[in-house]
Amino acid sequence: MLIQLESHPNHGATGRIRRENECRIITAAEAEFARHGYKGASIQKIAERAGLPKANIHYYFRSKLKLYAAVLAHILDMWDGLLGELDPAGDPAAEMEAYIRAKMRLTRQYPLASRIFGIEIMSGAPYLQEYFQDGYQDWFRERTAVFATWIARGEMDPVDPAHLIFLLWSSTQHYADFSCQISSALGRQGNELEQADYEQATETLLHVILKGCGLRKALD
């Protein structure tokens, strides 16, 4: 049941063909896992989507679980790289604004990744237990400490840092995970949100959350 999340197993050491095919398979797998979750996805469908025979998938990723682990690792890697951390020495308003903008950009650019991650967590994160153990609580405490610093300095309202972080996560991730419902509500064609929607969402979040933390005095 456990899963091994190596960041870069031993790619790169092997040839060009391997890298290309693994990439095609992972891309196809992301689409299937995002639609059906781990159990619901089928290797046959992934193979068809990748344009390869099924046995080829098993050649590169020895099992369904290994493939899923690779997909999750690929996602976590990408997020680690693209999402900068908050700097306690910086200005809270500027730092939070940068974070929200970065998260919304990611949300827009990689909605599948967000959904795979979301479905995995909703299902009880059975294959991410390792990820959410040990170090995770400490890592999270460091994030909250940044807000605690700002609060102690009187630079923002004494808002519970942990729940403020959850608010940042939820409100931004929602635009990837629930884009289907959102585009229906807004009456967008083909269940596809437009650039303007993301911008409007970003500005609204910035206003409410920053002002809600005491970081904006007037309307702007």
Next chain:
Amino acid sequence: MLIQLESHPNHGATGRIRRENECRIITAAEAEFARHGYKGASIQKIAERAGLPKANIHYYFRSKLKLYAAVLAHILDMWDGLLGELDPAGDPAAEMEAYIRAKMRLTRQYPLASRIFGIEIMSGAPYLQEYFQDGYQDWFRERTAVFATWIARGEMDPVDPAHLIFLLWSSTQHYADFSCQISSALGRQGNELEQADYEQATETLLHVILKGCGLRKALD
């Protein structure tokens, strides 16, 4: 592919035994669908969880899809009943506070329902297309109109009503859908959030969102 979402198919007309067994089956089905999604869930497992032979599930719900439809209908029914609507004649702060508190209560009480709904939407809502068509956009417009009224009266900041609603949905639903991640971050035992966590979350959301809408002048 389409799905029929009758609120109360023709229960009640039939006997006591049927009602009881259907209830047991739906409860078991909710747990399985929440863990594995529609495709990933298996009727065999649902039957085991309900303590009934598999054929019995097919007796009451003629197919897997019909069972899933019943589960979704059960959820939507419940939400419609338990979640009051915003009253444009009321005070914005009081109305939004009541809504957030009600949503957090639901989140706490029926996390499985929230997750099934969430996974369905993340998967592109393939079995809720009917629900998200026609009337949905109009229904949503009515919700936004309430905020538009308050804004026009100068009773709150001119925040985009649609995205404000998304913020209310996302920030509250997050505590059901991602409770696994949250409890890990907070270091709670057995992946179970405590009553105090929900209270703290509610107060934090109330502070940030209400103040962010210009509904709270000072800290409170």
Next chain:
DNA sequence: AAATAACTTGACCAATTGGACAGCTTTTGC
């Protein structure tokens, strides 16, 4: 060009999937 490594894939397997059905027992209506 020979040899070795990497890659490809059709055929096959046991297990599980959703579902059909016939025959059985229990409950209900009169």
Next chain:
DNA sequence: GCAAAAGCTGTCCAATTGGTCAAGTTATTT
């Protein structure tokens, strides 16, 4: 108490599941 309706379930089925394997082909190395 009898007949009809409702409920129950073991057995079977075709299709799909993840996975194996051996026999091939292509690339790479020397």
